Each structure stands twice: as C-alpha cells, then as structure tokens.
Amino acid sequence: MASAESSVERASDSAIPRPSWWARTRTSRTAYTYLFPALIVMSIITFYPILYQFWMSLTDFGPSSINPLAKNYTPPKYVGFENYQLILQDKLATKNADLASFKFWRTLGFNIWWTFSNVIFHVSLGIVIAVMLNVEGLWFKKIYRAIYILPMVLPQLVIATIWRNMFDGQYGAINLMLKIFLGPAFPSGGIDWLQRIEPVAFGLPLSYFAMLIANIWLGWPFMTIVATGALQSIPKELYEAASIDGATGWNKFWTITLPLLRPAMVPATILGIIQTFNLFHVIYFISGGGPLGQTEILVTQAYKLINNNSLFGIGAAFSVFIFIILGCISAITARISRVAESYDG
Amino acid sequence: MANSSIAQPTSRKGLFARGRGAGRQLEWWQQLLLQAFCLTVAVSVLFPIMWIVTLSFKEAGSARPLKLEVIPPSLSSITLSSYQAVIEQPLSKSAGDISFWKLMGNSFFLAAGVSFFSVMIGVAAAYAFSRLNFVGRKLIFLSIGFILLMPGIATLAPLFAMLAKISTSLEVLRIIYFTMAGLLIAGLALMTISRIRSDDFRAGSAAFLVGGLAVAALFLWGGTQIEIPKNARPFELGRSLYGVGLAMISGALPFAIWNLKGYLDTIPKELEEAAIIDGASPNQIFFRIILPLATPALAVTAFLGFMAGWTEFALTARFINKADNYTLAIALQTMTGQYATVSWSNFAAMSIMISLPVSIVYLALQKYIVGGLTLGGVKG
Numbered sequence: 001m002a003s004a005e006s007s008v009e010r011a012s013d014s015a016i017p018r019p020s021w022w023a024r025t026r027t028s029r030t031a032y033t034y035l036f037p038a039l040i041v042m043s044i045i046t047f048y049p050i051l052y053q054f055w056m057s058l059t060d061f062g063p064s065s066i067n068p069l070a071k072n073y074t075p076p077k078y079v080g081f082e083n084y085q086l087i088l089q090d091k092l093a094t095k096n097a098d099l100a101s102f103k104f105w106r107t108l109g110f111n112i113w114w115t116f117s118n119v120i121f122h123v124s125l126g127i128v129i130a131v132m133l134n135v136e137g138l139w140f141k142k143i144y145r146a147i148y149i150l151p152m153v154l155p156q157l158v159i160a161t162i163w164r165n166m167f168d169g170q171y172g173a174i175n176l177m178l179k180i181f182l183g184p185a186f187p188s189g190g191i192d193w194l195q196r197i198e199p200v201a202f203g204l205p206l207s208y209f210a211m212l213i214a215n216i217w218l219g220w221p222f223m224t225i226v227a228t229g230a231l232q233s234i235p236k237e238l239y240e241a242a243s244i245d246g247a248t249g250w251n252k253f254w255t256i257t258l259p260l261l262r263p264a265m266v267p268a269t270i271l272g273i274i275q276t277f278n279l280f281h282v283i284y285f286i287s288g289g290g291p292l293g294q295t296e297i298l299v300t301q302a303y304k305l306i307n308n309n310s311l312f313g314i315g316a317a318f319s320v321f322i323f324i325i326l327g328c329i330s331a332i333t334a335r336i337s338r339v340a341e342s343y344d345g
Numbered sequence: 346m347a348n349s350s351i352a353q354p355t356s357r358k359g360l361f362a363r364g365r366g367a368g369r370q371l372e373w374w375q376q377l378l379l380q381a382f383c384l385t386v387a388v389s390v391l392f393p394i395m396w397i398v399t400l401s402f403k404e405a406g407s408a409r410p411l412k413l414e415v416i417p418p419s420l421s422s423i424t425l426s427s428y429q430a431v432i433e434q435p436l437s438k439s440a441g442d443i444s445f446w447k448l449m450g451n452s453f454f455l456a457a458g459v460s461f462f463s464v465m466i467g468v469a470a471a472y473a474f475s476r477l478n479f480v481g482r483k484l485i486f487l488s489i490g491f492i493l494l495m496p497g498i499a500t501l502a503p504l505f506a507m508l509a510k511i512s513t514s515l516e517v518l519r520i521i522y523f524t525m526a527g528l529l530i531a532g533l534a535l536m537t538i539s540r541i542r543s544d545d546f547r548a549g550s551a552a553f554l555v556g557g558l559a560v561a562a563l564f565l566w567g568g569t570q571i572e573i574p575k576n577a578r579p580f581e582l583g584r585s586l587y588g589v590g591l592a593m594i595s596g597a598l599p600f601a602i603w604n605l606k607g608y609l610d611t612i613p614k615e616l617e618e619a620a621i622i623d624g625a626s627p628n629q630i631f632f633r634i635i636l637p638l639a640t641p642a643l644a645v646t647a648f649l650g651f652m653a654g655w656t657e658f659a660l661t662a663r664f665i666n667k668a669d670n671y672t673l674a675i676a677l678q679t680m681t682g683q684y685a686t687v688s689w690s691n692f693a694a695m696s697i698m699i700s701l702p703v704s705i706v707y708l709a710l711q712k713y714i715v716g717g718l719t720l721g722g723v724k725g
Contacts, residue, residue: 030627031479038470038602039485041462045595046492049503056503066509066583129386137371138379147387150394153707157656157674158696161681162397165689168409173396176413217389225715278496280659285681299496307663312502319499326494 050323057083057317063310076313083317096309101293102301108325111297114208115277121216122276123269126223127261131253133224134231152221160285163214167193167207167286174210197291205294207287215282223268230264231257270333277329298322391415401693405430409689427694435676435695437687441668443676452672455586455661456654459593460647467601468643472631474602475609476617486606489599497596498659504592505663509583515573518580522571526564533557586672589664593657597650604649608642609635645713652703673699 032039059065059076060083067073086092092099133144151159166173169192179186193210200206234256242252280299283289289296289304296304302322306315371379395415402417403410405426417423432445473479474486513521537554582588616638617630625633636643658674665671677699680692707714 025480027477027627028479031473031477031482034469034473034477034631035485037466038598041466041594042489042492042598045504045591046500046599047488049500049507049595052507053500053503056506061502061506066506067512068510069512132379132382135371135375135379137376138383139376140380140383144383144387147390149708149711150390153704153711154394154700155652155656155703157658158677158700159393161677161692162393162696164681165692166393166396171409171411173393173413173415176410177392180413217393221390222715229715274494278498280496280498284659285678299498303498303501303659303663306498306502306505307659312506316502319502322499323495327491330491330494 053316053319056313057320059313061313061316063312065312079313083314084320086314087318087321092305092311092314095311095314098309099305102296103293104321107293107296107298107301110204110208110295111277113204114211114279114295114297115273117212118215118219118276118279119269119272121212122219122223122272123265125216125220127227127258127265129220130224130227130231131257134228148221148224150221151218152225156218156281157285159218160214160281163210163217163282164194164286167210167214169193169195194287195291197294199294205291207290207295211282211286211295214286215276215279218282219272219276223265223272226264226268227261230261234260266337270337273333274326274329277326298325397693397696400690401427401697403427403690403693405690406688407690427688427690428698430688431691431694431698436668436671436679441671443668443671447669448671448673448676451586451670452655452674455590455593455657455672456651458590459597459654460650462590463594463597463601463650464605464643464647467598467646468605468636468639469631470602471605471609472635474606476630476635477627489602492596492599493603495596497593500595501592501660501663504595504660505583507583508588508591508664509581511582511588512579513582514579515571515577519568519571519573523568526561526568529564530561533561583664584666584670586665586670589657589660590654592660592664593654597653601646601650604646605639605642609639612638641713645710648706648710649714652707655703656699 056076058078058080060079061076062074064070064072064074065076068075086095087104090103092102129148132138133141133148168175170190172193174193175186175190178191191206194207196206198205200209238256238260239252242256247255277297278299279297280303283295283297283300284303287295289300293301298318299322302315302318305311305318309315392415396413399414399417400407400410402423402425404424407427435445435448436443474482534557537557582591612635616634617625620630620634656674657672658678661672661675662678665675673695677692677695680687680695
C-alpha cells in the first residue's frame with residue numbers, strides 16, 4: 001500500500017492503473033461469501049472438535065467431566081501423554097477390566113489385513129464379473145445387472161444384521177445350507193462361526209472368515225459397476241486389431257482390458273480401501289469384534305472405548321491414532337494414484 | 346471366451362443368434378459356461394435376500410427357523426403378520442414404548458435434516474471451490490478432503506462432550522426459535538424485495554413470494570403453538586436428535602462439498618463464459634446456470650446424506666438415552682441376536698421395511714450415484 005510503490009507502478013505502466021486492494025480482492029470476497037455458511041458450520045462442528053479432541057486426549061476426561069453444572073462434576077485433569085502410553089502398551093485393563101483383551105498392534109495389524117484381503121477380493125471379483133457380463137451375445141444381461149446391483153442398494157446396516165443372523169451358530173442359514181451339502185460330515189453341534197475362539201487359519205478366528213464372506217458379498221458390485229463403465233468405453237477396434245494380429249482372448253484381457261481398466265479402477269480401489277478400513281457396521285454387527293477382541297478394528301475399538309466404557313480421554317487418544325494412521329494411508333494412496341494417473345495408455 | 350468372429354463370414358448364423366443387435370454370437374458351450382457362471386453369482390447374491398424375505402413372511406414372532414427356506418414353502422404359508430406385529434410393537438416391552446411410525450418419523454427427521462442442510466450449505470461452498478479463485482482455496486479444500494477420510498466415530502468423543510454440555514431451559518429455546526424464525530422471515534423479505542425491484546419480475550417471483558409468506562406464517566404459527574409444561578426437564582442438545590443431526594452434519598457437510606465440487610467441475614465453462622460476456626455476476630451465474638444444471642448432483646448428494654442418516658447407528662446409540670428419540674436403526678439393533686427372546690421373523694420384517702424406501706430410490710438414482718462416487722470420491 002506504500003505510495004512510493006504505487007507511483008513506481010504507475011510510472012511503469014501508466015495506461016492501466018494498478019487496481020485498489022479492494023478491487024483486487026473482489027473474487028476472494030465473493031468466494032468467501034459463498035463459503036461463509038459452510039466455514040462457520042464446519043469450524044464449529046468439524047474443525048473445532050478435532051482440536052478439542054487433541055486436548056481431551058491429554059486429560060483423564062470421563063463421563064463426569066462433561067457437564068460443569070452437574071453435581072458430581074469433576075474437571076478433567078491434565079495427564080500428559082499417559083493415555084497414548086496406556087494404549088501403546090496395551091494397559092487399558094487398568095482403567096476398565098473389560099479391556100483386558102485389548103491389544104493395539106494386533107488391532108492395527110488385523111485392520112490392515114482386513115482391508116487388504118477384502119479389497120483384493122472386491123477388485124478381482126468385480127473385474128472378472130464385469131468382463132463376463134460384458135461378453136457380447138450373453139443372454140439375460142439386463143436381469144443379471146439388475147440382480148448384481150442389489151448388495152449396493154441395500155443399507156449396509158441392514159445387510160450386516162442379516163449376515164449376523166445368517167452366521168448364527170446353530171440354525172443360521174449358512175449352517176443349514178452346509179448341513180444339506182455336507183450331510184453327515186457336518187458337525188452335529190453346528191459351526192459356531194462367530195464365537196469360536198481358537199483360530200482356524202493364519203492365526204485368525206472363524207469370525208474373520210465369516211465377515212470376509214459377508215463383506216465380499218457386499219463389496220464386489222461397486223467394483224463391477226465401475227469396471228463395466230470403463231469396459232464399455234474401450235473401443236472395439238482395439239480388440240479387432242488384436243484379433244487380426246492373432247492374439248488370444250487371454251492375451252487381449254491382459255494387454256488391452258486390464259491396462260485400460262486401470263484409470264477407472266485405481267480411484268475406486270482407493271475409495272474401497274478407505275471405506276473398508278473404516279467399515280464399522282460389518283464388524284460391529286456381525287462379530288462385534290469378538291471373540292476376545294480378535295477381530296476388532298480401529299473404529300469399532302474407538303467406538304467401544306467411548307460408548308461402552310465411557311473412557312472419553314482414552315477414546316480421544318485412540319482417535320488421534322486413527323487420524324495419524326489414516327493420514328499415512330491417504331498419503332500412500334495419493335502417491336499410488338499419481339503414479340497410476342501418469343500412465344498414458 | 347473372446348473367440349474372434351472376424352475371420353468368419355458374417356452370414357453364419359449361430360445356434361443362439363437371437364441377441365438384439367448383437368454383433369457377435371457365442372458358441373453354445375460358451376453361452377452355457379457363461380450362463381452357469383452368471384447364475385452362480387446371481388444365486389449367491391440372492392441367497393441372503395431371499396432368505397430374509399422368506400423369513401419375513403412367516404408367522405409373527407417365529408423363532409429361528411430349523412429348516413433352510415429361501416422361497417416360501419407354499420403360497421398359503423405367506424402371511425404379513427410379522428410386518429403387522431412390528432408396526433404395532435416395534436420394541437420389546439422392556440426396551441421402551443414407542444410406535445413404529447414415531448421411529449420412522451425420527452429416522453426421517455434425522456435423515457432429511459442432515460441431507461437438507463449439508464446440501465444447501467455445501468452447494469454454495471462447492472461453487473466457490475469449483476469456479477472462484479481465492480486466497481486459501483487449496484488449503485481449505487485439502488483439509489476438507491482429509492476430514493472426509495475420517496470415520497464419523499473418530500470425532501465422536503469431542504462432539505459428544507461438546508454437545509452434551511449444551512442444555513437450556515425450554516423458555517430460552519423458544520426465544521431462540523423466534524429469533525431464528527424472525528431472521529428467516531427477514532431474509533425472505535429481503536430476497537422478495539430485491540426480486541420485485543429487479544426488472545424481471547415474473548410468475549416465478551410471485552410463486553416465490555407466496556411460498557415465502559406461507560413458510561413465514563407456518564413458522565410463526567408453529568411458534569405460538571409451543572407450550573411449555575411446568576417442571577419440564579431442560580432441553581439437552583447432546584441427548585436429542587438435533588444433537589445427533591449436528592454431529593452427523595459435521596461429516597456430511599464435507600462429503601457434500603467434495604461430492605458436489607467434483608460434479609460442478611464437469612459442467613462446461615463455456616456456458617458461464619457466455620454469461621460473463623453478457624455481463625452476468627458470479628451470483629447470477631450461480632443461481633441461473635450452475636444450480637439448474639447441478640440438480641441431479643444435488644438430488645444424489647441429498648439422497649446419499651439421507652441414506653446415511655436413515656441408517657445411522659453409532660452416533661444415535663451414544664447420544665440418545667430416551668426411547669422417545671429412538672430411530673429405526675436402534676430398533677433393528679435390539680431385534681438382532683440369537684436368543685429366543687427376539688423373533689427372527691419380526692427382525693426380517695423390520696429389516697425389509699427399513700431397506701425398502703431407500704433401496705427403491707437408490708435403484709432409481711443408481712446411474713448418477715455411481716458416476717458421482719467415482720468422480721467426487723477420493724482423488725488422492
């Protein structure tokens with residue numbers, strides 16, 4: 001705003017006077033008018049809670065610390081990073097005996113494995129089914145498309161509760177079906193899908209596999225739809241040219257279909273990774289994290305700390321861990337997607 | 346399976362050459378294999394759905410079925426008594442006394458409120474992010490993107506602690522209500538005046554005026570109807586559906602902004618450039634060009650918000666402590682379980698009644714939803 005500066009400006013370019021600060025910030029002002037309601041709302045109920053959460057995580061915030069007007073009000077006490085320590089050292093049982101089976105690294109490891117195993121199935125099944133459905137001359141295509149969309153259309157919460165009942169230890173639909181197929185080989189007591197404590201394979205309990213089945217059922221249609229959209233935009237001439245060059249169907253799949261699906265599948269996969277990583281409903285309603293917390297993921301654990309145990313301070317610290325971990329994951333996926341986008345095919 | 350038909354004469358008619366406009370025919374064994382594959386997938390998709398539908402047609406109060414049935418054994422065995430039972434008494438006596446319609450009303454209130462506010466506020470912000478250049482644009486947008494990655498549960502503790510602090514007597518609440526209604530009416534009046542003063546006063550403006558007056562009248566009438574009983578318990582925001590709604594908007598608004606911005610980016614800029622040449626201001630571009638073109642995206646985003654609110658469980662279960670404020674999701678949760686106390690046929694009827702309204706709308710909007718998800722979804 002210095003007058004010397006503006007006079008220099010004017011001297012150098014006398015035809016167009018430098019616009020005033022008020023005029024120059026005009027678009028910014030218009031923009032912030034549009035942003036104003038959203039910014040106000042978000043700063044109060046989105047951004048402020050995140051800061052508040054960080055402060056909470058440094059205190060022993062409990063249910064009696066909420067309302068200053070209540071009779072039994074005890075102000076939250078600053079405890080430094082004790083909550084973080086308790087979580088990392090798996091010592092939450094000192095706060096609440098329910099949490100004896102809590103193990104942070106196991107939960108994190110399981111969460112990552114859960115995400116990975118699910119998304120692999122979603123993407124591969126999604127692509128295979130999309131390719132099959134896209135074969136020219138297939139009958140009843142429209143009927144199949146209409147059926148295949150169903151898992152996406154139904155609310156996740158409802159699907160999770162239905163699958164929970166399907167995996168019932170005695171008369172769940174899955175057990176009844178296995179009984180028909182296996183006949184006498186089926187164990188007479190039924191398979192206790194959700195409560196069996198001993199791990200069955202890879203050190204994972206049966207409830208993991210039950211949830212894997214349920215979530216594969218839930219997740220592949222989205223990938224199929226994305227892949228179908230991409231498949232239909234692949235020009236047919238490419239396949240014809242490949243046929244003339246003598247390529248087999250398999251060759252064409254690997255050299256034409258897959259590379260051209262990639263630009264569409266990468267963002268969908270990233271979306272799938274983040275959604276599966278935070279998949280609350282399936283875990284909470286099917287296994288409830290059980291048996292003995294073996295299938296707990298970060299979100300369900302955080303929810304239990306806050307909801308069941310009312311350990312707000314520790315829950316906040318746990319959520320800060322979730323923030324950090326998701327930040328890392330998004331950084332990794334952003335890098336992957338940048339690499340994938342630079343592909344020019 | 347991608348056997349080439351290029352080399353073969355096009356006149357060759359396959360055994361199954363009936364597909365409409367199909368440029369290619371499949372050999373019978375290819376068709377058979379593909380059909381077997383597609384049918385297996387279809388059966389596995391339909392299995393849980395058919396199972397639950399069959400279950401819901403059983404007699405009210407039926408316990409776990411001992412036999413696997415995925416289609417009702419006979420037409421005469423189909424009964425809607427489970428639906429009836431759920432509508433009459435959705436919760437067990439011990440869980441609380443609330444009618445099914447009240448549950449549905451609560452869910453609807455939550456879902457509609459969340460989706461309405463997040464879209465209304467979100468579309469303006471999305472326009473700014475998509476079309477206007479301003480200081481701090483990238484930083485704010487990136488922080489919104491980061492918020493989007495967070496599960497709603499990750500901010501449950503602070504939101505609950507914050508909202509539960511806010512409690513007020515009902516008298517104060519009434520004053521707040523009238524202030525809000527007054528502000529709304531003043532805003533409507535201002536808009537109406539500016540409409541009348543502008544040179545293109547048309548039928549639409551008249552409708553707007555009448556509508557505005559009607560809304561204002563409704564608000565004032567509603568305000569005078571509020572009766573405060575003596576010794577009424579103070580209103581606790583953290584224990585009400587308003588609190589749950591606010592907590593949900595904290596996640597739904599960033600999602601709406603992100604999703605709508607992704608869509609607005611696809612609207613060609615030529616239209617606006619033409620409008621700018623004709624002397625349109627950013628406001629006119631927003632109201633006359635962007636909003637009408639973005640209607641499908643608004644509908645989809647609103648619907649996704651609605652669906653999230655309709656089946657919201659985690660926040661509601663933490664916040665709500667009175668059966669009066671229960672939602673469908675909470676009621677469904679009380680019906681799940683293996684014990685004999687819960688009826689599986691009632692559970693099935695309930696889950697179908699929750700799913701049906703949203704699933705039908707989802708099917709209708711499906712095309713736009715999927716496009717929007719991949720478009721506005723996570724872009725690194």
